[in-house]
Amino acid sequence: MTLRVRFWGTRGSIPTPGSNTVRYGGNTPCVEVRTDSGWLVILDAGTGIRELGRNLLERSNGAPIKGDIFLTHAHWDHIQGIPFFAPIFGRGNHFTIWGSESLQRSFDKVLRDQMSPVVFPVSFEELDATIDFRGLPEGTPTEGTGYEVTAFAVQHPGGALGYRFTETGGKGGSLVYVSDNELAAHPRYDSPADWRNQMVTFVRGSAVLIHDTTYTTEEYDHHRGWGHSTYAEAVTLAMDAEVETLVLYHHEPRRTDEQLDHHLALCRAMVKDRGSSLQVIAAAEGLTLTL
Numbered sequence: 001m002t003l004r005v006r007f008w009g010t011r012g013s014i015p016t017p018g019s020n021t022v023r024y025g026g027n028t029p030c031v032e033v034r035t036d037s038g039w040l041v042i043l044d045a046g047t048g049i050r051e052l053g054r055n056l057l058e059r060s061n062g063a064p065i066k067g068d069i070f071l072t073h074a075h076w077d078h079i080q081g082i083p084f085f086a087p088i089f090g091r092g093n094h095f096t097i098w099g100s101e102s103l104q105r106s107f108d109k110v111l112r113d114q115m116s117p118v119v120f121p122v123s124f125e126e127l128d129a130t131i132d133f134r135g136l137p138e139g140t141p142t143e144g145t146g147y148e149v150t151a152f153a154v155q156h157p158g159g160a161l162g163y164r165f166t167e168t169g170g171k172g173g174s175l176v177y178v179s180d181n182e183l184a185a186h187p188r189y190d191s192p193a194d195w196r197n198q199m200v201t202f203v204r205g206s207a208v209l210i211h212d213t214t215y216t217t218e219e220y221d222h223h224r225g226w227g228h229s230t231y232a233e234a235v236t237l238a239m240d241a242e243v244e245t246l247v248l249y250h251h252e253p254r255r256t257d258e259q260l261d262h263h264l265a266l267c268r269a270m271v272k273d274r275g276s277s278l279q280v281i282a283a284a285e286g287l288t289l290t291l
């Protein structure tokens, strides 16, 4: 019973190609997850999904490609790869795009609009693959193909979801994916008073937590209410919730590889100071994990 994870896009907000981002990667969010039986789950559809699409076509040998795509929200960096995801142009391929039930209409519409003739040469209606849109209720587990998923409303402008995945049967470890989330309280969110406790419960005991670590504590002071967290806050959440491995994610666009090495080392020092057994790694394109 295992979930296999591979990172195709790790960067927040905007793609950042160039010599300073070669190791951790410059593509916007996209993570591939495979269940024990090989079923395909894709988390977010940033520019990383383009290379994943090429890889899927190569591996498929012409067989139909099917899978579920979970969008945390419809901000640009999480959907901009869809028009360049080659399998959506293939007849016989089938994708279900999942998102927040309360935002269902809007994420369906946003995906169509980003392929309107004003901004893109091919319309959504011309795609040959079958694409369904499904809303996901918050809090209640939903059964997928060989996995179970629960969504949780996180703090982000316009709303966003975090997802918790477990293999059906629940024997393996859980994977929690929270790409964009502001852990600190802010008046712009109308979260319940005990939201932080609920967040800890949602994450508790997971084998792997992939979490937004956009800012340093100093940077965050200038970006309160922008919807993102600091390294220290994510590490604290992971320790409070007794997570096994925290993956630093949604890297700030200006962050160089060397700076990321530095912040990773600071996170590990913080864990050591607290005497915690938490492992901390930083998401990098091509990184694979097995739960």
Ligand SMILES: [Zn+2]
Pocket (backbone or CB within 6 Å): 012, 013, 075, 077, 078, 179, 180, 250
């Ligand atoms: Zn984002």
Ligand SMILES: [Zn+2]
Pocket (backbone or CB within 6 Å): 073, 075, 156, 180, 227
């Ligand atoms: Zn966002």
